[in-house]
Amino acid sequence: MSIPELKISGLRVAVDHKEILRGVDLAVRGGEIHAVMGPNGTGKSTLASTLMGHPKYEVTAGEASLDGEDLFAMGVDERALKGLFLAMQYPSEVSGVSNANFMRIALNARRGEGNEVPVLKFHRELKEKMKSLSIDETFAERYLNEGFSGGEKKRNEILQMTVLRPRIAILDEIDSGLDIDALRIVADGVNGLRGPEFGALIITHYQRLLEYIHPDFVHVMMQGRIVRSGGRELVEQLEARGYDWLKEELGIADETVGAGA
């Protein structure tokens, strides 16, 4: 396995003809953990969904590649098969398909025809993973996310991630709605994947998650752009002082997307 690389340059994205991302440059390589922070409504989820390929987002300029291949030329499923993963801020509920079955189908799609995981082995491993994420066994047979609480959905996203073992994972507010114990458990799940063949882009509002998952790089988004990048010390600065000092430094009055255009 090679070292994955996600590269984004000059990315501009519009939703319903409204420009949301206005020039994003970023590279995530295997072995790296990037944190993206920023006030509400500054384009973080837009970046995440665009990279995964949600049809609502229109790329108007710039490019993105995964291991040198044009990401935007691929369908959503292709991106996943190449190792991209998005833990969503608001995971969908789908009835009729059980959580376990769905994961098995997805894993087999990833592994390719003729290389399917044996059913028993899958269930055994799933059970272990669920246990380590403190997810009750009954969630295997429940319909995908249906009726799951906010925190349960988040844990289920991480479960899917550990089952699918992506090469680049984007985690969009995986810590929102988690209690303190769950936060630690989820962080352990992410840390367990760390290594040269795994890179992550973690979107979060809180320092706490980053105390458990140490980022190598920290980026701040405002007005649809990365306005500041640094190391872990940036998290501490933000935690201590909020965003105002940064806005002042940058001369930004309103950090949201619509403003300052």
Place this chain on the structure above:
Amino acid sequence: MSVVQDVSTFAGSVRDCFTDAGDSQSLVQDRVDAAVRSEALPVPKYERSDLARRNLAAYSVAGPERAGDWRALAEPFIGADDGHPLLVIADGHVVLTRGLEGLSGQGVVFTSLRGAVREHADLTRSLGTVVPSDDRLLALNAALWRDGAFVFVPKGVRMERPLQLVHVTTTAGHGTFPRNLIVAEADSQVTFLDAYASAGDLPDELCVAVTEVTVGRGARVKAGTVQDFSRSVTSVAVRRAAVDAAGEMDWVTGETGDGFGIVEFGSELDGEGGRSSAHAIAIGTGRAHLDLTARMVHAGRHTTSDISARGVMQDRANAVYRGLTVIKKDAHDANGSQTEKLLMLSPKSRAVAIPMLLIDENDVKCGHAASVGQINPDQLFYLMSRGVSERAAKRMIVWGFIDPVLAELPIDAVRTAMEKVVERKLA
């Protein structure tokens, strides 16, 4: 009493045909009366489903002389080996029976309706009372019904195994006129399953099907119907139950044909504390037109009804779903709920859901929900973001959409048959 009446040519030929076929005099008379009425009554009107544009003349008084090759059509619906009692009718003729005789020990009768009218005149008195001949097509069925199932379950007898009718049409132009009568006496229990299919390459064919059920005090009846008619069939099916006090009637229907189909089904909750449910799934393909009405009429106090219908339309298929909950005056504490949900998979498919509540009483609870839409793009995105192909993801969503109703089909074999049809239609 054989008074020769002056009737129309049509009624006259009905009389001759069914007299020759050996029906009793009184049954022949009922048929003649119905034939006369059918000529006077109007074609039923279904808003958005114009029967006048269909070939309603695609039938003849005399049915096919013998059954055609029915096995391939019938077999998918026949549960393989669980040995439940079975009646197979092809082109109006009984072609196979299984396990009917063993029932008589408990006093249960499961036989062809034609035979029952002859042999159990006392038990078949309710024929025509639950579904009266009040439009041209219902009267036509009353005049020409060729055969169907008769089920009688005596007081207190609880049938565990389902009784099944499989009805196939292999040849066209004669018309398909099935008629079933189910009589469940007080505190009895029975499950009736019927499946209808027609050969794929038929020219125009008219099908009018009627099912009447009487649910006695405290009795419990489940009826599960699957229809898979082909493109050139025009079918109208009316299935109704009269439910006595504390009786329960559960309807399930699956419509998968690609012809022009109208289905009306439901219950009249006359007695106090009666309950009924109606579940429906339709999968429309090609140029299918499916018009489905679930109808619940509350006359008794403390009665409960629940309608839940799902439809999936693809290609150029068109669906009209109506939920009709009627609550009559003095039906205190009646409770009716309904949900109609339709999913359109292609830009050329059409669907409309029309919930109707007609309420004449204050002390009631009613709820309804109706939705018509396409596949939710967020769901599709979510599934695909895990590496599942668009096609597979759509199938998952469709299965999830119909699953709550499919799960209600009361027998595994029929559910499996239905699943296979759905699988084929979604391919």
